[in-house]
Amino acid sequence: MATAIESRMTPGKIIAFSLVGLWLVIAAFPFLWTFWGSFKVQSDFFSKADWTNALWGTNTIAETGGAFTGQGYFGAWITEEFWQNVINSGIVVFFTVVISLTFGTLGGYALARSGFRYAFWLLMAALVFRAMPHITLVSGYLLPFFEWNIWGHLPTTIIVLVAINQPFTLWMLHSFFLNIPKDMDESAMVDGCTRFQAFRHVIVPVMWPGVITTGLFSFLLAYNDFAVTAMLLSAENETIIPAINSFLGTTQVEGKVMYAVAAVVSATAPLFVLILFFQRQIVSGLTAGAVKG
Amino acid sequence: MKHRTFFWFILPTLSAMILFIALPIVSVFVQSLFVGHEQVLVVSESCGPFGCKESTKIDLEATEKLREEAPLGKFNGAGTYLNRSHLAFAEIGVAWAETETWGEFWSVVGDLPFYRALAFTLTYTAVVTPLVILLGLAIALGVNALPKLFKGPSIFISLLPFLVTPLVGSLILFWMVDSDGVIGATIQLIFDDPNLSLKASAALTWTMLIVYGVWHTLPFSFITFYAGLQTVPDDILEAAKVDGASKWESTLHVVVPHLMPLVSFVTLMLLMDNFRVFEPIVSFSAEAHARSLSWIIYNDLRESGNPLYGSAGATSMLTIIGVVILLTPVLIRTWRDFNRKAH
Known part of the structure; x- marks a missing residue:
């Protein structure tokens, strides 16, 4: 019927x-x-x-x-040395994701297992931090970084991106760890493990789905960032997104726009592959926060 | 969990956040109280056969030295907050006294840089957010009715505009609506006006940015609602059908209420993301007609040679206050929920 x-x-x-x-x-x-x-x-x-x-x-x-012509790609990758920016982006993204996840799993686990009031306040502070436009923070970095002579280097940008990433990572992993039953690690502790051993031997083996999902979003944040990378990296250390913007600064000369077009297509390709392989995880990550309302 | 263990677990993430989020806010605040040094001028008198002439020169060395000694500049108190580029109370007072109609008054206020940016940011947020929620809901309902075979691919295609780098996504659209691009040229053809450019007027620029905003964020609301639709219990829908509800009625009275908690979640996320609208203005080079709060901070910081740290700091502080105001309802609600659970 x-x-x-x-x-x-x-x-x-x-x-x-x-x-x-x-x-x-x-x-x-x-x-x-x-x-x-x-x-x-x-x-x-x-x-x-x-x-x-x-x-x-x-x-x-x-x-x-x-x-068909590969002129745009040749111009961008070889003439304008876009490959250098790609390497920079690779370094920045890799370290940002690895460090964010390490910090985030430890912190998210602690927040999920602590019922004290300060855990709640930390999460609230993280929410406010998460909402702040990144450029407002950048205006606070520049002067001290110039003074300490650490402006323009990749490690500085990596640690800044890690920090900016933390509020989101914490929220996501916190809600993920809440779904892992408390009994698992607590029974390990009854058997004589310390908290860290319980985390290491009981939680770590089962946490990978959540960590991969969170990692995807850390990747996107680091890869897509423009405000931080454009302001904190010197010209030779630029990652691909500010590099594309610099192409535009020198453009409107015949042919040069095609360099930017080729660079834009090259920058989109990894995201395309990412969605192709991780569609399920991305969708579940997007809605993870929503399930609890 | 013991306080001590908690401390060690949270230490790395907490120190990262304190060092690079909390302290920069303090640093932004301190910066906003200072203004950059003016250049040191030396007046020298050179006397020739036809009398003496005074000339003013910039003492580069002394200026450099002053900047070196006190990189923050000199103390200005709340001066930066009140000047013409920020809250501009004096200018508004004058406008209030001198203009006769509301329209005139608002047009004067609208010319002040901070209020112009605030107006754009709020309009963008207020237009994009509801549009995205309504369209996202409609598309989620549509995709949910599709045959199974098409669901996966439609989600795959929908994810593209959302996950693409904002700067790159807006560039892609910009090249198409450019007066030489495929959409721009088509629009010129339709209106039969070879000089029509979407960049020419403020209204068109704003529309263009809002269209981009909807294109970019729609997938987020669509996918969240689509996931929510999978959790609507079948028996309730069945019961509604038995009670004689039409498809439309059961959508309106059963499905939509079920999605309500998701609507507030999506609204919160969209408000946060739309309020910081920034990259499309750079990509579209729309700054002539549309500037957002983020964009004016960026612009102050890029002031070549001599970045306006004080001015950027003041705008940043005002933006942060805006974010907190935006989030207050959410924070209060979460606080109540937490207390209810605790007691």
């Missing part, structure tokens, strides 16, 4: 489906367009006269002989 009724197309369903379809086009089209266009020359990518030029690459054929 149910199938016959449910498979019928009602007007409501048609509206719902077309809304979803419209959204999916709006969500995906900009990425497809930019990806396709990144293999063209600038006069095709910005083809005011005839937008189909961007599809068939009329000017690209005229200028380079083929419908």
Whole structure:
């Protein structure tokens, strides 16, 4: 009975489906367009006269002989040394994620197992810290960092990103550890383990799903950051996001915009792969905080 | 857990937060009370055959020395907070006294940098947040009705705009709406105006930024609501059907109330994220018509050669106060919940 009724197309369903379809086009089209266009020359990518030029690459054929060109990528990666920024980003992101997770698991576990009032206040403070625009903190860093001569280096940026990451990591791992039954570590302690041994031998082996999910979001925060990396890194230590912004500063010269387009596509690729492999974890992480309201 | 053990477990994360979040706030506050040194001027008199002439020169060496000795600048108290670039009480007082209609008064206030940024930030937050919640709910209901085969791919595609770097995502859109880009050129064609540019007027710039904001954050609300929909108990829906509720009625009276706790969670997250809107303004180079609080801080800090630490500090403090005001309802509610659980 149910199938016959449910498979019928009602007007409501048609509206719902077309809304979803419209959204999916709006969500995906900009990425497809930019990806396709990144293999063209600038006069095709910005083809005011005839937008189909961007599809068939009329000017690209005229200028380079083929419908696709890697000029933008060559310019960005080799001429502008984008690979250097990629290495910097790799270093910053790797260490930020590893350190944040180490600090966060210890702290999140403690907060989840402590019923004292100060644990609550710490979580509240973390919530306020989480809400603060990052740039407000950056204005507090600059002067001391210049004075101590630690401005511009990768380790400084890593530790700042770790700190900015902590409120979020704490909240997420705290709610994750709450879901691990208390009895597990407490029975280990009855058997004579210290708290740390119980953590090490009982909790660590079962915590990986939560840690991976939290790690994904730490990765995104470090990778996507612009406010901190743009202000705290010197030109030679720039990560990819401020580097893309610097490309733009020198642009509007013929061809240079395509460097930025190629860099933008290169910067999106890792995120695409990340979603491809970790879609389930990302979705569960997004909603983890929501379950408790 | 014993206090001692708790302390050792929390120590790394707590020291990171104290050193790099709490202390910088103090440092921002201290900075905001100082202004940068003015340049040291020397007046020298040079006498020639036709009388003496006074000339003023910048003493670079003395200026440098002064900056070295007291990098903070000189004490200014609340001066920076009250000057024209921030709260500008004096200017508002004058405007209040001199203007006759509300419209005139607001247009004067709207020209003051801080209030202009505040107006944009609040408008952006207030428009994007409800739009994203409503559209997200609608799309979640739509996707939930899709055949199973399409659900996964639609979530995959939806995640892209949300997880993409804000600076990169807004650049991608910016290149498309640029007057030479595919959307920009199409709009020109539709309105038959070859000079129409989305960057030309304040209203269009604001719309463009808001459209970006919705595009970027919609997936978050959609996915949260979609996850919530999976937890709606079937028997309640069944009961509503038996009682004669139409599909629409049961959505409105059963599903939506079930999602209400999620709505407050999503609202909180969206408010926090929208209030710090920053990257799209850089990407769209929209600063001529739209500046947010974050953007003016960034701009003060980038003032080449001589960053305005005091001014950036004052704006930062005011922004932090704004964030706390925004969060008060949530904090009070959580506090009540906590106390209820404790007793």
